[in-house]
Amino acid sequence: xxxxxxxxxxxxxxxxxGWQALYLLRVWPxxxxxxxxxxxxxxxxxLRDGTLVRALGVxxxxxxxxxxxxxxxxxxxxxxxxxxxxLHQTIGALLLGLQTLPSICWLxxxxxWFGLNERAIIFVVVMGAVLSISLSAEDGVQHTPRQQIRAxxxxxxxxxxxxxxxxxxxxxxxxxxxxxxxxxxxxRALMAGELLYGHVGLGHLLMMGRExxxxxxxxxxxxxxxxxxxxxxxxxxxxxxxxxxxxxxTGTL
Amino acid sequence: MRIELQHIxxxxxxxxxxxxxxxxxNLAVEPGEFVCLLGPTGCGKSTILNLVAGxxxxxxxxxxxxxxxxxxxxxxxxxxxxxxxxxPWLTVLGNVEFGLRMANVPKQERRVAAMAYIKLVHLSKxxxxxxxxxxxxxxxRVAIARGLVMQPDILLMDExxxxxxxxxxxxxxxxxxxxxxKTGCSVLFVTHSVREAIGLADRVYVLSARPARxxxxxxxxxxxxxxxxxxxxAQAQQKILQSxxxxxxxxxxxxxxxxVRYPEGTxxxxxxxxxxxxx
Numbered sequence: 001x002x003x004x005x006x007x008x009x010x011x012x013x014x015x016x017x018g019w020q021a022l023y024l025l026r027v028w029p030x031x032x033x034x035x036x037x038x039x040x041x042x043x044x045x046x047l048r049d050g051t052l053v054r055a056l057g058v059x060x061x062x063x064x065x066x067x068x069x070x071x072x073x074x075x076x077x078x079x080x081x082x083x084x085x086x087l088h089q090t091i092g093a094l095l096l097g098l099q100t101l102p103s104i105c106w107l108x109x110x111x112x113w114f115g116l117n118e119r120a121i122i123f124v125v126v127m128g129a130v131l132s133i134s135l136s137a138e139d140g141v142q143h144t145p146r147q148q149i150r151a152x153x154x155x156x157x158x159x160x161x162x163x164x165x166x167x168x169x170x171x172x173x174x175x176x177x178x179x180x181x182x183x184x185x186x187x188r189a190l191m192a193g194e195l196l197y198g199h200v201g202l203g204h205l206l207m208m209g210r211e212x213x214x215x216x217x218x219x220x221x222x223x224x225x226x227x228x229x230x231x232x233x234x235x236x237x238x239x240x241x242x243x244x245x246x247x248x249x250t251g252t253l
Numbered sequence: 254m255r256i257e258l259q260h261i262x263x264x265x266x267x268x269x270x271x272x273x274x275x276x277x278x279n280l281a282v283e284p285g286e287f288v289c290l291l292g293p294t295g296c297g298k299s300t301i302l303n304l305v306a307g308x309x310x311x312x313x314x315x316x317x318x319x320x321x322x323x324x325x326x327x328x329x330x331x332x333x334x335x336x337x338x339x340x341p342w343l344t345v346l347g348n349v350e351f352g353l354r355m356a357n358v359p360k361q362e363r364r365v366a367a368m369a370y371i372k373l374v375h376l377s378k379x380x381x382x383x384x385x386x387x388x389x390x391x392x393x394r395v396a397i398a399r400g401l402v403m404q405p406d407i408l409l410m411d412e413x414x415x416x417x418x419x420x421x422x423x424x425x426x427x428x429x430x431x432x433x434x435k436t437g438c439s440v441l442f443v444t445h446s447v448r449e450a451i452g453l454a455d456r457v458y459v460l461s462a463r464p465a466r467x468x469x470x471x472x473x474x475x476x477x478x479x480x481x482x483x484x485x486x487a488q489a490q491q492k493i494l495q496s497x498x499x500x501x502x503x504x505x506x507x508x509x510x511x512x513v514r515y516p517e518g519t520x521x522x523x524x525x526x527x528x529x530x531x532x
Contacts, residue, residue: 151340170342
């Protein structure tokens, strides 16, 4: 374990050093290839003057609303298509088909429907996340171990109680996987949406950097996006998924 | 509770073909009796259990419980599955309580009852552990406690010790007999080990290869605890092995083709080995 940490530290430190060295060679002009320091300085600067914080706030708000809606729609939908055969054959097939469509392709439609506003962006986020959430939930329900269902029926479970107390908990590993997938899809959809149609937000800040020819800002914002994605994955989803997997046993996944 | 199967037939659809699994099965389990079903793997033994449990319905014939036809599952007929089929999100206690919870038994009462049966299978120390923290043998104990807490008239056991090592298996067999003696319920026990069958049962039904028919019924009148070298057991074992050998050969020929031929006098079936491994 310790060793792994050291390897990592050494690797990323040498990556930074390499970057600095490359910068010192002056192969490319400053505005195309900034130094690590200027990126760091840009980061500090935009944190101080509030632009980064504001952009973060706006993006995260969109994300939380969009992801929340995706859960609220996707989970029940997946549970339904997973449990009812004719829904699986109709709506389930439609969801599977739509999932091949990159979520940003919904933007033109969203702009026409909702206009140039928050709702359009959130719509794109929802379309990005809702499908993988519901498809995973569907998969989870359909792969409930049959013996567990038989055992539950044998002990007198039926109807709603069978569903709530056996099918649903048995489907949990699939549901958690879907939630994690959905989060990263929502994140990607949001960034794509903000890049194309930016009004505040991290994606917009990224585009601003481009328009100002400010590579430091571009790289700084990209770093923030990576850091945020990693943070949520490591803090929220990874521990949750690990616990569920451990208890349920990987066999049921 | 008396269980009786009358002229039961059952087939399943497999790749669009109907496969006959059971053919005119007649058998009975008397109240308090320990009965084993012995036969080659895949012959339909588990299907018989599912029919008695009411988890499946026969194509023809009737399953009678005290003279009344079975129409669905009932908590007095409890299945113990081969892989234990515990709920991984519940503790040992939660698993054992499950059936009582479904029967709306008040919390305090069901806790007391569940703990009593957990104690009976010697898992008191693990009442709050989750299934993934237990060994295979311990999980099977939980499955037995989970069944017994329903105070069943009959335990339907589907190769419950099939996946365990020999040592654990022997211990659990002894404990099962002890529990059976204490509770007085009947047991219908599916196995493909001849030794297990004659070690446990009052009567052994020997089934043929698919479609399963009753080939033989062997009564084993040897007091327990039984020792493998008891002459009556050896005799019963020999008799059962002989009738099974023909069935095993049938299965092998079915799967491997006509070229399978055994030299005369070879022992085709090992008494203590699972008959299913090669099939």
